[in-house]
Amino acid sequence: MAKDPTSTSSITFQHLCYLLFAISALSSISFIYWSHCSTLCSCATDDSSTATSLFHRNQSLNLLTFPSALNHISFSSNPPPKLLKIALFVKRWPQRNLAGGLERHALTLHLALARRGHQVHIFTTTTSSSTNPNYPNVTTMRFHFTPPSPGGYLNQALAWQQFQTQNSSDKPFDVIHTESVGLFHGRARNISHLAVSWHGIAYETIHSDIVQDLLRGPNETRQSVLAERLAKVIEEVKFFNRYSHHVATSDHVGDVLKRIYMIPEERVHIIVNGVDETIYKPDSTRGKDFRREAGVPDNATLVIGMAGRLVKDKGHPLMFEALKQLSMEDENFKRDVFVLVAGDGPWGSRYRDLGPNLLVLGPLEQTQLAKFYNSLDVFINPTLRAQGLDHTFIEAMLSGISVMGTRFASITGSLIVDSDIGYTFLPTVDSLKKSLRMIFRDGREVxxxxxxxxxxxxxxxxxxxxxxxxxERLFLCISKSTDRKNDKYDYCKYPLPWD
Incomplete structure (x- = not known):
């Protein structure tokens, strides 16, 4: 969720009612649209074929008004004729295997851009272990660390001062990128060559709050968060518009930014998350080795996997209860299904209490995580957070593993768009148990x-x-050129000669 610590607002109960009605309407629209889409054909194929058909008719696309994810368009794998000087503002830079999705996105994206020859300057927060990271064959990344603000955010004043120094030396930045509110809107306003990527917004979070309240135990106190969350939605609607360009990391968020946050369509661009395909790929041999090392017997009927922080809002109380009940109700499931859990958190010890078939592995390094996915028959993410596009789904899918996830709009709108890809469930114990029985019944071949x-x-x-x-193409499109007369290409058009 985007957080701006400078924002406050007051709301009324009537506002809350209006917003809940809007959420209900949006959810219904999304369900109907995707159900229709999956009945006729793949939505991804629709979007991709649209771009392809225009290309074959020699019609040019305007990337600023392209309605679907830019990932559907095939851009050249070769570096473009113009290389950029990019400024990135991000709260934290990833430290080994402890990074969250936003930090992993920042690393994956900007490392790839640097390897394509672009000069990337990273303005981020100093941590206890901050050093200038070294990446093989990368010489165009520079780090500018600052101590965190008292609230733990990126120190805006110091980071901005560093940015201005770099912007006035040698050549100014062609484009500025901020991961969420790494750069607050007060400094970002009126900068036309700036793009902000959203990995979760307050509007999505309200759905999560509703779900978690419905799962609240009889002795748990109701959290007074809905009114507070609505205030954040209202503030986001107010200050989001001050950023020139917005990148939605899921199709659903792109729609919300356009319709609910009322940002003009030509300023909203969908680029869904990606992960390193050289690391996450099918490798059955390593997968089998990983199973044996983890303690899974060769005669196991099914191996289920989960990964991430083992905390409440990631859905682990829900998963724990579903597995517990199934183990009591179905002796075959209890005996033949093994569950591997990669991650750490308070629910790790509770999973171990379910018996010897629940194997908690702790947090894994990236290379080990790639082997972990290959050891699975299905990967499950039971998240209760209806925010962003979780990297674990993508890592599993690239590894050739079927996936199962909560029926939230970003998941069903971008990832599990069809039953041929995987399974979805409502965030209830009964629905999750039904899906677990289904994968057990379908078996390894399906x-x-x-x-x-x-x-x-x-x-x-x-x-x-x-x-x-x-x-890269979006950045080229919105970049601030210091020599526009000699810039012979309109990078907002597709295709260009090298595409």
């Missing part, structure tokens, strides 16, 4: 076929290369 479909979609849309080339 799951393997769905994993192949999932990988095909991920290769087409969710690779680091697809994401980086889409951002």
């Amino acid at each position: 799951l393997s076929k769905r994993g192949m479909v999932a990988r095909n979609r991920a290769v087409q849309l969710f690779t680091a290369t697809k994401m980086a080339t889409a951002y």
Whole structure:
């Protein structure tokens, strides 16, 4: 969720009612649209074929008004004739395997851009272990660390001062990129060559709050968050418009930014997240080795996997209860299904209490995580956070693994768009148990076929290369040229001669 610590507002109960009505309407529209889409054909194929058909008719696309994710367009894998000087503002830079989705996105994207020859300056917060990271074959990344603000945010004044120094030396920045509110709107306003990527917005979070309240135990106190969240939505609607260009990391958020936040369509661009396809790929041999090392017997009927922080809002109380009940109700499930959990958090010890078939592995490094995915028959993300586009789904899909996730709009709108890819469930114990029984009944052969479909979609849309080339072209399109007369290409058009 985007947070601006300078924002406050008051609301009324009537406002809350209006917003909940809007959420209900939006959810219904999304369900009807995607159900219709999956009945006729793949929505991804629709979008991609639209771009392809225009290309074959020699019609040019305007990228600023392209209605779907730019990942659907095939940009050249070769670096463009113009290389950019990019400024990135991000609260934290990833430290080993402890990074969240936003930080992992920043690393994956800007490392790919640097490897394509662009000069990337990263303005971020100093941590206890901050050093200038070294990446193989990358010489165009520069880090500018500042101590955090008292609230733990990127120190805006110091980071901006560093930015201005770099902007006035050598050559000014061609484009500025901020991950969420890494750069607050007060400084970002009126900068035309700036883009902000949103990895979760307050509007989405209200759905999560409703779900978590419905799952509240009889002795748990109701959290008074809905009124507070609505205030944040209103503030976001007010200050989002001050950013010149917005990148939605899911199709659903792109729609919300246009219709609910009322940002003009030519300033909203959808680029879905991607992960490194050279790391996450099918490798059955390593997967089998990982199973044995983890303690899974060769005769296991099914291996289920989960990864991430083992905390409440990631859905682990829901998953725990569903697995517990199934183990009591179905002796075959209890005996033949093994669950591997990669991650750390308070629910890790509780999972261990479910028996020897629940194996909690702790947090894994990226190379180990890639082996982990290959050891699975299905990957499940039971998240209760209806925000952004979770990287774990994409990592599993690129590894050729079928996926199962909560029926939230970003997940069903961009990732599990069809039952041939995987499974979805309502955030209730009964619905989750029904889906778990379904994957147990379908078995390894069906799951393997769905994993192949999932990988095909991920290769087409969710690779680091697809994401980086889409951002690159958008950055070229909105860049501030100091020599526009000699800039012979309109980078907002597609195709260009090298596409």
